[in-house]
Amino acid sequence: MIPADETFDGTWPFEPHFFEGNGFRQHYVDVNNAPEGADDVIIPLHGEPTWGYLYRNFIPRLSKVGRVIVPDHMGFGKSETPQDRDYSIRDHADNLERLLLDLDVRNITFVMQDWGGSIGISFALRHPDRVKCLAICNTYAPWSDEPIDATFPTEHHKWFNWTQTHEFEPTLSHLGSTILSVMKRVGFENTDHVDETWVRAFSGPFPTVESCRGALAFPRAIANPDTFRFFKEMAETHDINVLKTIPAMCIIGEEDRAMPPHWVKFRFKSFWPNGPLISLPGVGHYLQEDAPETVSALVEQFIQMNNPTTEFTEPKRSWNDTKRWADD
Numbered sequence: 001m002i003p004a005d006e007t008f009d010g011t012w013p014f015e016p017h018f019f020e021g022n023g024f025r026q027h028y029v030d031v032n033n034a035p036e037g038a039d040d041v042i043i044p045l046h047g048e049p050t051w052g053y054l055y056r057n058f059i060p061r062l063s064k065v066g067r068v069i070v071p072d073h074m075g076f077g078k079s080e081t082p083q084d085r086d087y088s089i090r091d092h093a094d095n096l097e098r099l100l101l102d103l104d105v106r107n108i109t110f111v112m113q114d115w116g117g118s119i120g121i122s123f124a125l126r127h128p129d130r131v132k133c134l135a136i137c138n139t140y141a142p143w144s145d146e147p148i149d150a151t152f153p154t155e156h157h158k159w160f161n162w163t164q165t166h167e168f169e170p171t172l173s174h175l176g177s178t179i180l181s182v183m184k185r186v187g188f189e190n191t192d193h194v195d196e197t198w199v200r201a202f203s204g205p206f207p208t209v210e211s212c213r214g215a216l217a218f219p220r221a222i223a224n225p226d227t228f229r230f231f232k233e234m235a236e237t238h239d240i241n242v243l244k245t246i247p248a249m250c251i252i253g254e255e256d257r258a259m260p261p262h263w264v265k266f267r268f269k270s271f272w273p274n275g276p277l278i279s280l281p282g283v284g285h286y287l288q289e290d291a292p293e294t295v296s297a298l299v300e301q302f303i304q305m306n307n308p309t310t311e312f313t314e315p316k317r318s319w320n321d322t323k324r325w326a327d328d
Helices: 089-103 116-126 158-162 168-172 175-187 196-203 210-221 225-237 240-245 261-271 292-305 319-327
Strands: 016-019 026-032 041-045 067-071 108-113 131-137 248-253 277-280
Touching: 016 089, 026 089, 041 116, 067 089, 089 116, 089 225, 108 116, 108 292, 116 131, 116 225, 116 240, 131 292, 158 175, 168 175, 168 210, 175 196, 175 210, 248 261, 248 292, 261 277, 277 292
Parallel strands: 041 067, 041 108, 108 131, 131 248, 248 277
Antiparallel strands: 016 026, 026 067
């Protein structure tokens, strides 16, 4: 766990907040620089093996649109890593639900990447009245309740196949020294800005084998039957079609080696056929690192498009022109 006051040379200047209602000390940041009366709440959710720092370049921009709350999942970032938890997707989803209900937030736009997608979608299913928009970024959403071998294109899938090798556990158990190589394996293309501060920030949560418990559990969830039992229970106890009433967009990095882009696109369009889908060539799984300005601009515009009371800071343009607009 990273010390609460650590700013990583000023690259993470946000005041820490902690919630203890989940049985451990869960960290989140809460930043709001929006105009008075703005009621949007934007919640970016990280995945494997990162933490809120992944969104450091999003917060300044999006906090001018609404209140930005960035939680660290259990076992990541500045959150504690309890040793008596199973770190299942159900556990993470329950943690997020208790946190957001305690904060009593509404008009939520989730920005979801990697396992953040399953965790955020779970909240949206349980509380659709609190969710305004979904920004799906290099993640599988909505998920399926079928076994992974029936839905996941594992053939020729480098990341999934690697998690089944003898190298997986030793590598993920020492993320304090292997973090960059793991992120490159998953899909991290723009490494020009990687420096000593960057390495300290992303390796910081993992000084010991015990501290890597959460990072080991996420990849294992891919083939864990308990994951799909949870998905099945959610589909049986909630109306999954309610998600179709929530505006959704998909942003996909074409160089993703964890979530095959063609598969993410198919799943998204099968559920939101009219939802905007933006492909980013040369961008990998960690699109927050590879193209932060482009992706944060796309999220901002999507929120504005679904908020008639918000004036655009840029002229409205068609989604066919959105990537060029984001790069302007």
